[in-house]
Amino acid sequence: MKRPVEITFAQAINEGLHQAMAASDEVICYGLGIDDPKRIFGTTVDLKERFGKRVFDMPLSENAMTGIGVGAAIGGLRPVMVHQRLDFFLLAMDQLVNSAAKWHYMFGGKRSVPLTIRLIIGRGWGQGPTHSQNLQAWFAHIPGLKVVMPSSPADAKGLLRASIDDNNPVVFLEHRWLHQQMGEVPESPDFRVPLSECRVMEKGVDVTIVASSYLTIEALHAVRRLREEGVQAELIDLRTIKPLDWPTLLTSVKKTGRLLALDSGAAFGSVAGTIVARVASDLFSHLRAAPLYLTMPDVPEPTAYELTREFYFGAPEIAAAAWKMVKGEERSFPELEREGHHDVPGQWFAGPF
Amino acid sequence: MAEGSDTEKIMRALYLIRGVEEGIAQRYPAGKMRCPVHFSIGQEGVSAALAPLMRRDDLAVSSHRAHAHYMGKGGSVRAMLAEIYGRAGGCSGARGGSMHLIDESVGFKGSTAIVGNTIPIGVGLGLALQQKGSDSLAIVFLGDGAIEEGVFYESVNFAAVQRLPVLFICENNLYSVYSPLGPRQPAGRSIYKMVEAMGIKSVAGDGNDVAATYKLMHAVIAEMRSGQGPVFAEFSTYRWLEHCGPADDDHLGYRAQGECAEWKKRAPVARYEKYLRENEGWSAARLEALRNEVLADIARDFAWVEAQPLPPRPDAYREVYAEDAGKSVGQNTMESAA
Known part of the structure; x- marks a missing residue:
């Protein structure tokens, strides 16, 4: 069956799940609503029909279902669990932190936990304080976990396959604003994107911009605009947050001498903050400007349309920050403002999900 | 009535668990075992009764007070002792201690320290x-305190929905650390009846009556193997020592005067010895010989562990991730481009 070369991020996830389940009986998939009419934003279409009891809806028991995933994993399966909002998964911290992350280490390497946990993150459209949290830094803080944040359809499929193959627990963060993104995706079931390899998306010599997930898209717009104005930014998409590909990142900053790290999470203890700290301590003599990060404020996300109007940052703020680092002067980039409503990823998005 | 070979396995398990625990308690004050230890003395009965009924390929998980479960499942005594001593050869690589035991060769999949933590993991094994x-x-050992954790209800619910082959063994020893059941669960509630109302078969018994526990569980487990779904079994029992550590703690007064003494009269080991003499034709000499054989093995196990080397210090940094077995993964040692 031939499919178009370009498919959406959600279709890429779906294709990856189909291929992973076809490749091994060990792979099972479950999550609240996995076989409901919406199929987790389309990412689990036809899985139940094709794989039967290996795909199942679940009770509203996030903590136990995470532990059940750990148990199934140490019992020889490769579970893939999904939550439509990261925030609900916060009920499962005991099983994530005390069980999944620790098992291999605290039992002397006797048994690992090949568990993939898909969590959907987002922003905007009134999701508010408890439906929009980007807690990648939390997960990355726990030794033993891997944290993955794809930004393109191809990466979504390739990183998901690599995560399911991986013998460790992986927190796989999908940004809701990316699910409709189109892109070329290799159809081959052998396609993988290795974990812990970031991608240099744009080459440049003036400043290194480090992004992940949805912010990579915003950064790409900024980098292309900056290039038109003569600033050559190097854009790095982290892809895997933990364990992080430090060599690629540090090599880039050594070359450019400038770092702008982006993070969709709150500032304190952020991934971007960790990157700035490492660069400042390891590459101090190479730096031509103080390393900088752009993150969300240390404030919960408000709900109202008006309150979120200036709450997020995107391409204009990224371009302005990079410009100031390189040129030493203020400049705004109003042409990079997104058209239409500020709180939706595109016209297709009509809410409420 | 137990099959002949099973009675001996049970008696052997009782001697083993009691003997190892007393051996640890006796040596613990010397300070060589530098981790929290939760003793099973007084609570040997259920594990011993299950010892001949659990197959090697049955998968068990447990809690912080796991020594009896581990030994009842047939776990290596030496690997457990080395783990508690923090020596090379520990079952968990000297990273887990008494509260994190594993012996996959006999289907003991792991015990952990957070109350209720392994309940869903056992269900996942199922x-x-x-x-x-x-x-x-899949066999989940838990206590009366774990019943109060939300994850217990979530796990039982899922096991019931999916009809999973999970045997929940609840040892109700009446206390969580120093807190009695009174402030923790409503008066008059029967744990197993409450669980039965959640939709799974539930039974209860005197966990210090080893012969009766064996008989009950023999029937339950046979039924489970034919695909009857999950079962919850509650057994009353009692810990003789303090919550954590090798000492008596009756002087603290959190347990009623004479309560511990009363439970000691119902000691599972002595009671099963009596049962074997009166009902299975065992002589005092046969019991004595078995006991001496087990204790001699235990003495050799302690001698072995005390001669074990310490683990190499770099072991602290190994195996954070599965594919990193054998190498260090700390950020400070990560290859740097700088």
């Missing part, structure tokens, strides 16, 4: 067994 079409069981 899910894996069911998906593979196995007739093995």
Whole structure:
């Protein structure tokens, strides 16, 4: 069956799940609503029909279902669990932190936990304080976990396959604003994107911009605009947050001498903050400007349309920050403002999900 | 009535668990075992009764007070002692201590320290067994305190929904650390009846009556192997020592005067010895010989562990991730481009 070369991020996830389940009986998939009419934003279409009891809806028991995933994993399966909002998964911290992350280490390497946990993150459209949290830094803080944040359809499929193959627990963060993104995706079931390899998306010599997930898209717009104005930014998409590909990142900053790290999470203890700290301590003599990060404020996300109007940052703020680092002067980039409503990823998005 | 070989396995397990625990308690004050230890003395009965009924390919998980469960399942005594001593050869690589025991060669999949933590993990093992079409069981050891954790209800619910082959063994010893049941659960509630109302078969018994526990569980487990779904079994029992550590703590006064003495009269070991003499034709000499054999093995195990080397210090940094076995993964040692 031939499919178009370009498919959406959600279709890429779906294709990856189909291929992973076809490749091994060990792979099972479950999550609240996995076989409901919406199929987790389309990412689990036809899985139940094709794989039967290996795909199942679940009770509203996030903590136990995470532990059940750990148990199934140490019992020889490769579970893939999904939550439509990261925030609900916060009920499962005991099983994530005390069980999944620790098992291999605290039992002397006797048994690992090949568990993939898909969590959907987002922003905007009134999701508010408890439906929009980007807690990648939390997960990355726990030794033993891997944290993955794809930004393109191809990466979504390739990183998901690599995560399911991986013998460790992986927190796989999908940004809701990316699910409709189109892109070329290799159809081959052998396609993988290795974990812990970031991608240099744009080459440049003036400043290194480090992004992940949805912010990579915003950064790409900024980098292309900056290039038109003569600033050559190097854009790095982290892809895997933990364990992080430090060599690629540090090599880039050594070359450019400038770092702008982006993070969709709150500032304190952020991934971007960790990157700035490492660069400042390891590459101090190479730096031509103080390393900088752009993150969300240390404030919960408000709900109202008006309150979120200036709450997020995107391409204009990224371009302005990079410009100031390189040129030493203020400049705004109003042409990079997104058209239409500020709180939706595109016209297709009509809410409420 | 137990089969002949099973009675000996049970008696052997009772001597083993009591003997090892007393051996640890006796040596603990010397300070060589530098981790929290929760003793099973007084609570040997259920594990011993199950010892001949659990197959090697049944998969068990447990809690912080796991020594009896581990030994009842047939776990290596030496590997457990080395773990508690923090020596090379520990079952968990000297990273887990008394509260994190594992012996996969006998299906003991792990015990952990957070109350209720392994309940869903045992249910997940049951899910894996069911998906593979196995007739093995997943066995979850838990206590009366774990019943109060939300994850218990979530796990029982899922096991019931999916009809998973999970055997929940609840040892109700009446206390969580120093807190009695009174402030923790409503008066008059029967744990197993409450669980029965959640939709799974539930039974209860005197966990210090080893012969009766064996008889009950013999029937329950046979039924489970034919795919009858999950079962919850509650057994009353009592810990003789303090919550954590090798000492008596009756002087603290959190347990009623004379309560511990009363429970000691119902000691599972002595009671089963009596049962074997009166009902199975065992002589005092046969019991004595078995006991001496087990204690001699235990003495050799302690001698072995005290001669074990310490683990190499770099072991602290190994195996954070599965594919990193054998190498360090700390950020400070990560290859740097600088």
